Amino acid sequence: MAATRNRTPPDPAAEEAVAAVLATAGVAPGETVCVALSGGVDSTVLLHILVRLRERGGFTLAAAHVHHGLSPNADAWLEACRACCDALGVDFHAFRVHVRRDDPAGPEAAARAARHAALAGVPCAWLAFGHHQDDQAETLMFRLLRGAGVRGAGAMAAVEPGAPGAPGRLRPLLGLRRAQIVAWARAHGLAWVEDESNSDQRYTRNLLRHRVMPVLEEAFPGAVAVLARASAQFREADALLGDLARLDEAACGDATLERAKLLLLSDERVRNLLRWRIRAMGLEAPARARLVEAVRQLREAPEQALRLPLGAAVCCAYRGRLWLEPEGAVAVPGATVWHGEAELPWGAGTVVLATAVGAGLSRAALERAQEVVLGPRWAGLALREGVGRPRRSFKNLCQEAGIPSWLRDGLPVLKVDGAAAWIGEVGVAAEFRCAPGEPGVVPVWRR
Structure with missing residues (x-):
């Protein structure tokens, strides 16, 4: 003392x-x-x-x-x-x-x-x-x-x-x-x-x-x-980099980024935006070398589905969109019964069920059903895409649609009385498809 x-x-x-x-x-x-x-x-x-x-x-x-x-x-x-x-x-x-x-x-x-x-x-x-x-x-x-x-x-x-x-x-x-x-x-x-x-x-x-x-x-x-x-000057510079990241995020699509717009930015700005978004998730930013490699792969394969590890986070790119998610934290959402709502929660996003005419699912078929459930895939899941065509397995449907394996467990499936009526990113089953001029429901998955 x-x-x-x-x-x-x-x-x-x-x-x-x-x-x-x-x-x-x-x-x-x-x-x-x-x-x-x-x-x-x-x-x-x-x-x-x-x-x-x-x-x-x-x-x-x-x-x-x-x-x-x-x-x-x-x-x-x-x-x-x-x-x-x-x-x-x-x-x-x-x-x-x-x-x-x-x-x-x-x-x-x-x-x-x-x-x-x-x-x-x-x-x-x-x-x-x-x-x-x-x-x-x-x-x-x-x-x-x-x-x-x-x-x-x-x-x-x-x-x-x-x-x-x-x-x-x-x-x-x-x-x-x-x-x-x-x-x-x-x-x-x-x-x-x-x-x-x-x-x-x-x-x-x-x-x-x-x-x-x-x-x-x-x-x-x-x-x-x-x-x-x-140190004070470095903090000021970091705040400005955060402001730049917010502007770039808004220009590229906010929640999920438009890949083409993102790749119009310089490598430095892409890395800055990814680093900023990872920190906003409450995760530790990755080493610069990992970010450099991720941006290189995004530029070399601008159309390819990618899942790029960035330490505590993963950068996912698919069908023109790009987003970040925690490594190892992807959970399969649970099932939700549909009672006519305009949208249902699905993971971090929603499935919107928009009204239409002559498109999507037959509203009459949905209303006649005993139970309509939005949930994950199940063993033996299959779907017929067209009248007279054979039923295809979930795996084959995903392969044909170009959906990478790491995304498949998270695809939403609308089940009508036990049968698959719609699979996100795949489409509507033939037996539930809306006829021309008939009231319909078009499911849209918004991540």
């Missing part, structure tokens, strides 16, 4: 910086701000500054500590955080998590994932973290050395609005150097804990902090501030 005496007047810059971030985020009176409190100097200072600001801002303050069990001092740290919150009149949440020391991602990454998972359970509008400018510079260096793109190089933002139902994230100290934070703590006589693992240079971030960054600052004074500014 580190403690100091109040020997110098406190620097108001830290408090002003925190207040400015709260104002930018629009933290409203009555909202709860929860500090991710490790007990270290950064989060301890942040907590004390927020205590000083809570009456003015009208927000409720809480703190949460995650006990990883990786240090013999972990119990003492938890109790120190609890005592600090009790003294300040701050609600305290404690979480104990298990971190595998042999995790393939490494203990640092495993601990970070466990910590964020625990913090996600805190009932609050905002989670506040004690990251500062030195952390920002280290994060940028760390990510660049791992080959990060524009988004990764953007590092951390001071304000990150939360997804629906999830808290936003605040990093109010991001504009301050660590030395300023320590100085504020000393000026106020604060006590904090020291994590012994922070000096272990076997961890990459510690190596950057203790060996690389001091050399950079000695050779290039102001390097930390410059790197932090670069």
Whole structure:
């Protein structure tokens, strides 16, 4: 436990910086701000500054500590955080998590994932973290050395609005150097804990902090501030790439993209759009090499049905359309009984049953039926496409229609009293076809 005496007047810059971030985020009176409190100097200072600001801002303050069990001092740290919150009149949440020391991602990454998972359970509008400018510079260096793109190089933002139902994230100290934070703590006589693992240079971030960054600052004074500014510029560029992706998506057809229009774009814009849409699905963006190969195959075979793996997602191209779906998450929709509705749900899309005359299915045949069901294929499924023609198996029908095997389980089938009347992408059975001038129903599958 580190403690100091109040020997110098406190620097108001830290408090002003925190207040400015709260104002930018629009933290409203009555909202709860929860500090991710490790007990270290950064989060301890942040907590004390927020205590000083809570009456003015009208927000409720809480703190949460995650006990990883990786240090013999972990119990003492938890109790120190609890005592600090009790003294300040701050609600305290404690979480104990298990971190595998042999995790393939490494203990640092495993601990970070466990910590964020625990913090996600805190009932609050905002989670506040004690990251500062030195952390920002280290994060940028760390990510660049791992080959990060524009988004990764953007590092951390001071304000990150939360997804629906999830808290936003605040990093109010991001504009301050660590030395300023320590100085504020000393000026106020604060006590904090020291994590012994922070000096272990076997961890990459510690190596950057203790060996690389001091050399950079000695050779290039102001390097930390410059790197932090670069991160802000990368974030701005990433936002612009997102805007471009939205424009390209709208121009190419929104939900499912028109393949021909997509391929009019440059390779860079196609990759940007695919990457952006994968992230919008909540999935990790693939490596650049995978995107390059996917775009190459799309251009070399502009009419061919393709299913291209992109890490956590799959790019599907078929009959002039292109869409993305999660890898391994394709589920066969269940059956739905039709009671005359204009449309029925089918997977992520719908089957529209449009009224017509002399086209599609005979409405009279549908109305006479005991049961009309929209569902998936079944064993032995067959359909006769024309009067006098033989019944063809589902497999043969799909082969003739050029439907790839990976799409077949997801085709909608309209079953009338146990017989196939219509198969999506294939057509209408001869015995259910509407006669000229007769009222009909035309099924249309909209993915």
